[in-house]
Amino acid sequence: MKTAKEEINTTKLPAHVAIIMDGNGRWAKLQGAARVFGHQSGVKSVKETVEAAAELGIKYLTLYAFSTENWNRPGEEVSALMELLVKAIHDETPTLNKNNIRLLAIGALESLPQKCIIQLQKAVQETSKNTGLTLVLALSYSAKWEITEAVKKIASEVQKGSLLPEEITESFFSKQLTTKDIPDPELMIRTSGEHRISNFLLWQLAYAEFYFTDTLWPDFRKEHFYQAIVNYQSRERRFGKTGEQIKNTK
Numbered sequence: 001m002k003t004a005k006e007e008i009n010t011t012k013l014p015a016h017v018a019i020i021m022d023g024n025g026r027w028a029k030l031q032g033a034a035r036v037f038g039h040q041s042g043v044k045s046v047k048e049t050v051e052a053a054a055e056l057g058i059k060y061l062t063l064y065a066f067s068t069e070n071w072n073r074p075g076e077e078v079s080a081l082m083e084l085l086v087k088a089i090h091d092e093t094p095t096l097n098k099n100n101i102r103l104l105a106i107g108a109l110e111s112l113p114q115k116c117i118i119q120l121q122k123a124v125q126e127t128s129k130n131t132g133l134t135l136v137l138a139l140s141y142s143a144k145w146e147i148t149e150a151v152k153k154i155a156s157e158v159q160k161g162s163l164l165p166e167e168i169t170e171s172f173f174s175k176q177l178t179t180k181d182i183p184d185p186e187l188m189i190r191t192s193g194e195h196r197i198s199n200f201l202l203w204q205l206a207y208a209e210f211y212f213t214d215t216l217w218p219d220f221r222k223e224h225f226y227q228a229i230v231n232y233q234s235r236e237r238r239f240g241k242t243g244e245q246i247k248n249t250k
């Protein structure tokens with residue numbers, strides 16, 4: 001029997017995969033441990049997923065690491081998550097370079113702790129020349145925030161007279177978002193059995209395929225990632241057209 005990895009058609013990979021990493025808290029609870037232990041264990045899943053995506057030749061991987069709403073969690077958990085991020089970024093930058101992976105971050109980055117901003121800037125700069133996988137961390141990110149910011153920017157240009165309303169096309173709007181240089185995700189994975197989009201890339205996911213798995217994030221391994229890709233490849237993507245139209249253009 002073929003493994004999920006062997007079943008993958010490497011000529012038909014999604015260029016961009018986005019993931020909502022969910023279930024760290026519940027995973028920890030099942031172990032009788034504190035929520036933070038779930039986040040710590042989730043770092044291993046991040047490493048496995050990044051490695052799997054890079055090995056397959058996927059061009060963009062976006063991970064929802066901290067949402068705008070996550071600021072409302074207990075202060076202790078927020079601090080632990082920030083510490084974990086700083087440590088993971090610090091420890092993994094050499095590995096990113098070794099594997100030709102470029103790091104980017106999207107979100108209201110200025111609201112992150114100073115230490116985190118500095119570590120991020122350093123890693124982004126040190127990996128900026130890499131040409132393999134681009135790993136995008138969504139931090140202090142929410143899609144409604146992003147869209148609101150874009151609208152504010154556009155409104156102010158119109159007010160100044162430097163932009164005409166008729167110049168605001170879909171492609172112009174896309175270029176005002178934090179993902180302006182990144183293709184839209186074709187596949188969005190959410191772990192832990194939750195079937196929500198949770199304010200993640202609302203504009204960019206317009207045509208994405210969604211894949212939900214009951215696996216809790218700390219249990220997520222390469223094999224689970226491969227299964228998601230195989231499942232994605234079994235679907236017919238129609239972009240509003242009929243199945244017949246799609247067959248005829250193949």
Ligand code: FPP
Pocket residue numbers: 021022023024025026027039040042043046063064065066067070084085088089137192217
């Ligand atoms: C959701 O689980 C997970 C998060 C809010 C944080 C994700 C962070 C990591 C995996 C750690 C570090 C990340 C990087 C990129 C190095 P949850 O706490 O909402 O779980 P629950 O729904 O079971 O409570």
